[in-house]
Amino acid sequence: MSSIKEIAKQVGISPASVSIYLSNKETNRVSAKTKALIDQAVTELNYHKNVFASSLSTHESKLIGVIIPTILPLFQNDYTNALLSGLQTRLSSFGYGLLFFPSSAQSSIAIVKEQLEKSAGCDGYVLFSTGFCTHEQIHRNIEEVGKTGKPFVTLNIPKVDEDVSQVLIDDLAQPSGARYLIDCGHTELLLVLGRQGGEHTRALQRNYKRLLQEYGIPYSPERVLYGEYSEETSYTLITNALTAMPQITGICCMSDIMAASAIRAAAATGRAVPRDISIIGRNDSIHARLSLPALTTIDLHMQQAGSGAANVLLDALDGSTASQKILLSGSLVERDSVRSLL
Amino acid sequence: MSSIKEIAKQVGISPASVSIYLSNKETNRVSAKTKALIDQAVTELNYHKNVFASSLSTHESKLIGVIIPTILPLFQNDYTNALLSGLQTRLSSFGYGLLFFPSSAQSSIAIVKEQLEKSAGCDGYVLFSTGFCTHEQIHRNIEEVGKTGKPFVTLNIPKVDEDVSQVLIDDLAQPSGARYLIDCGHTELLLVLGRQGGEHTRALQRNYKRLLQEYGIPYSPERVLYGEYSEETSYTLITNALTAMPQITGICCMSDIMAASAIRAAAATGRAVPRDISIIGRNDSIHARLSLPALTTIDLHMQQAGSGAANVLLDALDGSTASQKILLSGSLVERDSVRSLL
DNA sequence: ATAAATAAGTTAACCGGTTAACAAAGAACC
DNA sequence: GGTTCTTTGTTAACCGGTTAACTTATTTAT
Numbered sequence: 203m204s205s206i207k208e209i210a211k212q213v214g215i216s217p218a219s220v221s222i223y224l225s226n227k228e229t230n231r232v233s234a235k236t237k238a239l240i241d242q243a244v245t246e247l248n249y250h251k252n253v254f255a256s257s258l259s260t261h262e263s264k265l266i267g268v269i270i271p272t273i274l275p276l277f278q279n280d281y282t283n284a285l286l287s288g289l290q291t292r293l294s295s296f297g298y299g300l301l302f303f304p305s306s307a308q309s310s311i312a313i314v315k316e317q318l319e320k321s322a323g324c325d326g327y328v329l330f331s332t333g334f335c336t337h338e339q340i341h342r343n344i345e346e347v348g349k350t351g352k353p354f355v356t357l358n359i360p361k362v363d364e365d366v367s368q369v370l371i372d373d374l375a376q377p378s379g380a381r382y383l384i385d386c387g388h389t390e391l392l393l394v395l396g397r398q399g400g401e402h403t404r405a406l407q408r409n410y411k412r413l414l415q416e417y418g419i420p421y422s423p424e425r426v427l428y429g430e431y432s433e434e435t436s437y438t439l440i441t442n443a444l445t446a447m448p449q450i451t452g453i454c455c456m457s458d459i460m461a462a463s464a465i466r467a468a469a470a471t472g473r474a475v476p477r478d479i480s481i482i483g484r485n486d487s488i489h490a491r492l493s494l495p496a497l498t499t500i501d502l503h504m505q506q507a508g509s510g511a512a513n514v515l516l517d518a519l520d521g522s523t524a525s526q527k528i529l530l531s532g533s534l535v536e537r538d539s540v541r542s543l544l
Numbered sequence: 545m546s547s548i549k550e551i552a553k554q555v556g557i558s559p560a561s562v563s564i565y566l567s568n569k570e571t572n573r574v575s576a577k578t579k580a581l582i583d584q585a586v587t588e589l590n591y592h593k594n595v596f597a598s599s600l601s602t603h604e605s606k607l608i609g610v611i612i613p614t615i616l617p618l619f620q621n622d623y624t625n626a627l628l629s630g631l632q633t634r635l636s637s638f639g640y641g642l643l644f645f646p647s648s649a650q651s652s653i654a655i656v657k658e659q660l661e662k663s664a665g666c667d668g669y670v671l672f673s674t675g676f677c678t679h680e681q682i683h684r685n686i687e688e689v690g691k692t693g694k695p696f697v698t699l700n701i702p703k704v705d706e707d708v709s710q711v712l713i714d715d716l717a718q719p720s721g722a723r724y725l726i727d728c729g730h731t732e733l734l735l736v737l738g739r740q741g742g743e744h745t746r747a748l749q750r751n752y753k754r755l756l757q758e759y760g761i762p763y764s765p766e767r768v769l770y771g772e773y774s775e776e777t778s779y780t781l782i783t784n785a786l787t788a789m790p791q792i793t794g795i796c797c798m799s800d801i802m803a804a805s806a807i808r809a810a811a812a813t814g815r816a817v818p819r820d821i822s823i824i825g826r827n828d829s830i831h832a833r834l835s836l837p838a839l840t841t842i843d844l845h846m847q848q849a850g851s852g853a854a855n856v857l858l859d860a861l862d863g864s865t866a867s868q869k870i871l872l873s874g875s876l877v878e879r880d881s882v883r884s885l886l
Numbered sequence: 887a888t889a890a891a892t893a894a895g896t897t898a899a900c901c902g903g904t905t906a907a908c909a910a911a912g913a914a915c916c
Numbered sequence: 917g918g919t920t921c922t923t924t925g926t927t928a929a930c931c932g933g934t935t936a937a938c939t940t941a942t943t944t945a946t
Contacts, residue, residue: 205932216896221933233894248691250664254596254605255932258901263596264662265643275847277619277629287619294646299662301607301643304636320606320641322592323902349590433833462834469836491775492804494811494836505617547902558926563903575924597902600931665932 204247212243224251257323266293266515267301267324269317271310271343272332276302279431280459280487281504282330285357288508289328296516298325310339314346326515327354333400333431340401353518355511360405367518367525369511371502373532375405377413378500379482380454382534387543388452388480389419392443394436394460398428406456425450429460436460440467444479451479451543458483462493465539476541486535495538502532546589554585566593599665608635608857609643609666611659613652613685614674618644621773622801622829623846624672627699630850631670638858640667652681656688668857669696675742675773682743695860697853702747709860709867711853713844715874717747719755720842721824722796724876729885730794730822731761734785736778736802740770748798767792771802778802782809786821793821793885800825804835807881818883828877837880844874 206224210217215236223232223240232240243249257263268286270276277283290300301324303317310332321327329347331340337360344364347354356368360375383391393410396403407426414421427443429436436455444450444467453468455461461483465475473479475495483490486501510528517526548566552559557578565574565582574582585591599605610628612618619625632642643666645659652674663669671689673682679702686706689696698710702717725733735752738745749768756763769785771778778797786792786809795810797803803825807817815821817837825832828843852870859868 206934207932215894217933218897218935219895222895222935225934230892231894236894250660250692251662252600252664252932253662254599254665255901256934257596258594258600258903258932259934261901264646275629275633277625277632283619283625287617290619290644291617295648297646299643299645301641302632303641304606304639306637306639319592320595322594323596350592433830459830459834466834466836466838488775488801489831489834492801492808492831493834494808496808549902557924559903560905560927561925564905564925567904572922573924578924594902597931598904600902600933601904603931 204249205252206249208247209240209243209249212247213239225256254323263323263325264297265299265301265324267303267317267321267327268330269303269314269321269327269343269347270330270332271313271339272330272334273308273313274332280457280485280489281358281502282332284485284487284504285330285508285511288505288510289357289512290508292509292512293515296512298516310335311342311346314343318346318350322350324352326352326519328511328515329354329356329359331356331359331401333397333402335401336399337401337404353515355514355518357507357511360401365525367514367527369507369514369528369530371504371507371530371532373500373502374402375409376532377406377410377454378532378534379484380410380413382498383452383454383480383482383540384413384417384419386452386480386540389417390447390449390451391419392425392427392440392447392450392453394427394429394440394453394455394464396429396431396456403428403456410454429455429457429463431457431459433459433463437463437467437470440464441470444468444471444473452540453479453481455481455483458485458487458489458493458497458499461497461499461539462489465493465495465497476539480540482540484532490535490537493539498537498540499535500532501535503530506530546591547594548591550589551582551585551591554589555581567598596665605665605667606639607641607643607666609645609659609663609669610672611645611656611663611669611685611689612672612674613655613681614672614676615650615655622799622827622831623700623844624674626827626829626846627672627850627853630847630852631699631854632850634851634854635857638854640858652677653684653688656685660688660692664692666694668694668861670853670857671696671698671701673698673701673743675739675744677743678741679743679746695857697857697860699849699853702743707867709856709869711849711856711870711872713846713849713872713874715842715844716744717751718874719748719752719796720874720876721826722752722755722794724840725794725796725822725824725882726755726759726761728794728822728882731759732789732791732793733761734767734769734782734789734792734795736769736771736782736795736797736806738771738773738798745770745798752796771798771805773799773801775801775805779805779809779812782806783812786810786813786815794882795821795823797823797825800827800829800831800835800839800841803839803841803881804831807835807837807839818881822882824882826874832877832879835881840879840882841877842874843877845872848872
């Protein structure tokens with residue numbers, strides 16, 4: 203590893219001059235001749251600036267820490283990937299890199315602590331909430347990240363009172379899909395949720411109950427499934443449910459993956475979609491476009507949420523101290539998996 | 545941001561002692577009593593070790609740089625995500641974090657250079673190859689990363705002569721799917737490739753030609769499509785191709801996404817899969833399991849490749865200097881999208 | 887011709903931790 | 917009682933870059 207000193211030695215100047223030039227190529231404190239010599243030495247010695255040394259001095263690392271409290275492998279989840287994608291794209295265009303920390307812990311809170319442990323030095327953080335986080339844990343995690351004193355945004359988190367920047371997706375807790383099915387005349391519904399105990403699931407379920415009440419449709423627990431966002435679990439559960447309850451005409455799923463599984467489950471139990479049964483997904487991920495029939499779904503604008511979070515963070519990094527709350531609404535994407543009964 | 549000095553001051557000892565304890569809690573150079581005091585101060589002052597300062601001293605950052613030469617948003621690609629997932633999971637369990645650098649450049653080579661520019665200080669690198677990389681660029685990129693002197697692994701890269709560690713997927717360049725279709729009696733084939741010019745696509749195409757020759761099947765360019773790994777592009781191209789060439793009975797796709805699109809295209813042109821037309825995918829991603837009929841596909845074991853790469857890197861980080869080449873074979877996963885004509 | 891401004895560069899302290907080398911006090915040993 | 921070993925620390929240099937303050941030589945202005 204060549205250092206700034208070696209460059210300086212080769213050119214025959216002081217390390218300071220090299221640093222001055224390298225951190226601002228337009229400086230007029232280094233002559234054109236010397237600049238050229240430095241450039242040459244940089245190439246010859248294959249010099250790359252040590253970010254760590256540099257950050258240590260400048261107190262700026264151009265690195266954002268990503269805190270995702272999950273025990274599942276990363277990069278395997280639709281929601282998170284879309285969010286990350288939007289985030290990365292935007293941050294990257296402002297010169298910021300992303301940092302993912304290791305963690306061997308098992309609980310949401312311990313993971314966050316462990317990841318923060320190794321992260322001091324980042325310019326800011328993005329805190330995700332996942333299907334593993336309970337209400338209580340979300341608050342603790344926000345508090346923990348807050349203690350770093352660095353700017354941060356929370357993402358994919360149910361609305362929270364704390365005075366922190368957050369990008370909220372209005373429809374995250376809204377059973378908009380179910381409402382649409384009801385509006386299309388369906389009353390015999392199946393609701394496929396994520397992970398039992400997770401805050402996302404709980405909030406959605408709460409509002410679903412309220413929705414049924416509003417329409418005077420009875421709520422029955424056996425019509426609520428916990429598919430755990432997994433295609434296998436949801437396929438099995440839905441297949442069983444459809445067999446046990448042939449009167450079902452509409453399935454509202456909390457994710458497109460589970461909705462795609464629902465299509466398969468419908469086929470497995472001899473039903474055609476949407477003729478015999480209507481299915482609605484959520485997220486408008488690629489699965490919605492690929493499945494046959496293509497899924498009617500709620501676009502949660504996850505990618506936009508990611509870039510929105512990046513914007514908020516960028517503002518804070520820029521010195522803005524006010525916490526921002528960005529509210530995104532989901533939108534219905536009508537495709538071919540829902541039939542109106544009216 | 546509290547520092548080690550503040551801890552030291554509060555406890556009334558030298559910063560060195562704090563550092564000694566904090567970098568090895570089992571040390572016997574600090575008394576139990578002092579240890580407790582330090583722990584207390586750490587909690588009270590909410591101290592987190594500055595990784596950068598620490599790495600600077602120890603020349604170890606526990607951070608791996610991920611170099612992905614693409615201009616597309618990250619985390620939106622099946623292949624890459626599976627690879628990253630395997631990589632992250634394994635590296636994480638050994639305490640390594642992942643670093644993604646920003647880049648605004650447009651060419652594969654410039655991106656790699658720019659990302660390396662900001663990365664000195666990582667303990668090692670993972671170099672991806674993408675559909676954007678030509679043969680020439682892949683070599684240049686390897687050379688560029690090699691110049692850092694840090695251990696690195698190449699991933700998702702067609703076999704390369706250089707003496708560098710690489711995880712190879714044997715089937716990356718093999719038209720195993722096409723061979724299977726032919727073995728099932730299909731001779732009127734459509735090949736759906738990725739991006740024209742990309743090395744992955746080129747290698748596969750070359751070997752596909754050879755395969756047809758081997759079986760005495762004529763090769764015709766209009767039966768080769770460049771779907772660009774995109775569901776829309778491939779859907780349009782395949783729909784058109786099926787309309788123009790009704791004799792086609794088998795479609796071999798370079799990705800599951802394109803295969804899923806092929807199913808939709810088949811439906812759009814009035815064909816049933818696999819009755820009228822057989823379709824085979826590649827990667828065994830979630831799309832293969834979700835589509836209806838479920839896709840017969842080639843499992844490339846991407847996730848395993850990722851963790852394999854992590855292992856190789858871990859070895860190198862551990863001091864092993866020999867470059868390793870890990871060879872993974874793809875395996876056929878038979879589902880419901882291919883019908884035997886024999 | 888002289889003062890003031892500019893150009894080009896240097897010195898040295900600092901960022902926050904780490905670690906080799908050293909030190910002082912008490913315990914253990916002969 | 918003197919020597920050696922432990923225990924529990926400290927000092928100071930260093931990692932690689934940055935930057936305020938300073939210096940010297942050269943222009944420019946008056």
